Amino acid sequence: MPIILATIKCIICHIPIYAQPIPVNGLDLRVCLVLKTSLKNINKSLAIPCSEDINMNTQTASNRFTGSDHLPHILLTLINMIFFVLLTSCAQSRPDLGKQLYREGKLSSGESVSATTQGDISFSGTQFSCVNCHRRSGYGSSEGGNYVLPVTAPSLFNPRTLDRANLFKKMFKEYQPKRFTARMHMPQMRPAYTDKSLARAIREGIDSAGTQLNPLMPKYQLPDEDMANLIAYLKTLSTMPDPGVDQSTIYFATVISDKIDSVKRRAMLQTMRKFFEWMNRDTRGDLRNPNFSPHYRTEFIKAYRVWNLAVWELKGDPQSWQQQLQVYYQQQPVFAIISGQVTGAWKPVQTFCENMEIPCLFPHTALPEIDKKSAYSVYFNRGLSLEADVIAKQIIQQQADKANIQITQIYSAEQEGMTPADAINNTMKNNNHVQLDNYVFHDIAELQSQLKKLSEIHERPDLLVLWPGAYSREVLEWLQDNPTLANTVYLPSKALDALPQAIPSSLKQRMLFSYPYEVASVQHPRAYRVHAWMNSRGIEVTDKRLQFNTYYALTLVQYGLDAIVDNFSRDYLMEYIEHEAENALNPGTFPRLSLGPGQRFASKGAYIVKLSADEESGVIAVSDWIIP
Structure with missing residues (x-):
């Protein structure tokens, strides 16, 4: 009995205390701290130290739990067990699972979150995860006349305050409808959220002041465990500046x-x-x-x-x-x-x-x-992946009336050749009307050999796609000497930087370039x-x-x-x-x-251009802006 009691006390005395309140199963860590403090006070009143205070051994423990103190210690054992259960409950929160719920809309069980919005519209899935509106940072957003409030730890767990600097851009530098401006002038002040009031806001759509939240805000049907995980994560969200910035x-x-x-x-x-x-x-x-x-x-x-x-x-x-x-x-x-x-x-x-x-x-x-x-x-x-997709789309559109499209593709074995060549192959592989022949070269000698074989073919190819990589100048010089190598030759925009000064008009008419930039007059x-x-x-x-x-x-x-x-x-x-x-x-x-x-590419398309007859004019678009 003494050894069991001592073991329970050792476990309780070593439960970690965290710096900030972390709620789990409805218990705020501040409650946990009170529980632990109360337990130590009980122990102290009975002169029973924790293992952190003494070097416990079987004999010492046995001496402490004998004689007239036996009954109080039985009661203490029961108290300790109750406190142990409560404190163990306090240690179960999982901010990492709260992060998963916030960003991916997935519960700790792996199932998608369920909720209702606009009063009675039910849904389940990741499309209504918190991050979609409140964003990854937690600072919210303003879009389409709707102002999504921040849910960072400083904003949630403090009374709402008005900061003109933080609201300045939204109020004066964005075009928004009048209802947005009206909403910004009605800030709906509220006290700081507690764990209980925040759970109510998430489940019922009522804030800490008892005010109904915007009906666009979903009401999430979260189990207690997942609610605790989410609140634990929100207490870590944007609590301090990120690395790379100091006071000056x-x-x-x-x-x-x-x-x-x-x-x-x-x-x-x-x-x-x-x-x-x-x-x-x-x-x-x-x-x-x-x-x-x-x-x-x-x-x-x-x-x-x-x-x-x-x-x-x-x-x-x-x-x-x-x-x-x-x-x-x-x-x-x-x-x-x-x-x-x-x-x-x-x-x-x-x-x-x-x-x-x-x-x-x-x-x-x-x-x-x-x-x-x-x-x-x-x-x-x-x-180059974009340029390849644009060339592929242009070829398919321009050759749509042909039963069989023959394409010869020659590309460098380096990444600037293989990456766009793979994109062309992936686009064309399921097209039954396309016959695509690929030739790869590893050095200038192999390139010249491939081009020479191509020039010796009795019937020249209709379409030649070239990805020269670091050999743009050599490819263009060969084309200059063999201007009728193919009916149409496609090249990437980078090849324009290596153009020779004098290009035969017969070659100018055959060369086309992908061009993902502005063609401006x-x-x-x-x-x-x-x-x-x-x-x-x-x-x-x-x-x-x-x-x-x-x-x-x-x-x-x-x-x-x-x-x-x-x-x-x-x-x-x-x-x-x-x-x-x-x-x-x-x-x-x-x-x-x-x-x-979530978009990571600012420009989505390209032109197909040809060389201008006037050498000083550069290029002329022969297609609309193509977005593959």
Whole structure:
């Protein structure tokens, strides 16, 4: 008996106490703390220490539980057992399962959540998971005239307060219907939620002030265990700033590999450094004069941070890049990675960003990672995979009246050749009207051999699709010498950068290019502003598209940070970038740039273009904007 009692007491005395209240099965951890304190007081009054206070052994325990104290100790055993059951219940909450419920709409059993909305419309499934409206950050959203309230821990477990800086963008910088403006002027103040009142809000749609929530808010039918898990997770949601920001500085990085062309490297880095200098000059000036604005701007002073840019240079084998990035990050965590250039695929960088939950914004790459759904990596487009899909769609549309479409595809064995070639093969494999012949080359000698064999064929192919990779110049020179190699030759947009000066007119008529950029006859309005900004700072425009796209990424981060104020959540920044991407920031490099919740490619299509007869005019679109 003494040994059993001592064992029970040892277990109880070592139940961990957490820093913040975590509710489980209706018990708040604050109740758990009271239970544990009460138990220790009972023990102390009976002069029975916990094992943490004495070195227990069988003899000592036996001596303590004999004689006239026997009955009190039996009662104490029962009390201890009751407290043990209660305290064990307190330790069962699973914030990780609450996170699963919040993001995926799945209960701890693995079943989908069930709920009703608009009073009586029942549903079950992941499409109504919390994250769809309240977003990954928990800061809510404003869309279509509806304001979705934040559910972060600071907002839920404190009385509602009004912060003009946080509401400024929603009220004055978004086009919303009048009902939205009216809703924003009726804030419906409420006290802080308790575990009980929050569970009521989730199940019954009634807030902590007893006010009915918006009927769009579903009423979730959650078992007690899942409700406890969800509330436990909400108590961890956006409780503190994410890494990469302190009281004075916000840290960013850009990634560049050692084999990137020096001209492209300088063009990108010079644009970024000048932008950071420009931002920091204004920031420091305002911080020196905290009352610089007689109107609203001083309310944003709490959000002001100096921007710091680190250049993370990757060297050697891409297999080692993730480790190199980890070393850089350990030296100084960053809030986001902006822009960047690497040779080959961007996949190692994306994997790092996803693992570390770091926004990775608009790198310059033709090989983004498209096979895995990304939470933190945003691209201009799908690169060569997009261009291949557009070419495939154009071929099928243009050859629709033919019973048999013959295509010859020659591609490099490197990723810039294999990736688009695989996309063409996947599109065409189930088309019974297409006969597709593939030829791969590993070096220039093998390429020349393949092209020579093709030129010796008596009947030239109707359609030739070329993915030259690093051999664009050699392929174009061969075509220049053999202009009638095929009736129509398709090439990627990158080949335009390697065009020889003099191209036979017979070849011009046969060559078509995928072109995922704007084909403009006049200068885009935003381009004038970007040009002026660069000229005034002495930036030499050596690669207009690259530098303009870098500027776009930087301004998007600037606008996103303005919107989140001092709520330094990486997820919140990602959500505003999704929201702001289609704002009037596009410098004219793409016809349209836009994102939505969960979308990670801002431009979705491409043109098919041909070379202009006038060499100074560049290219002319021969198709509409094609979205495959």
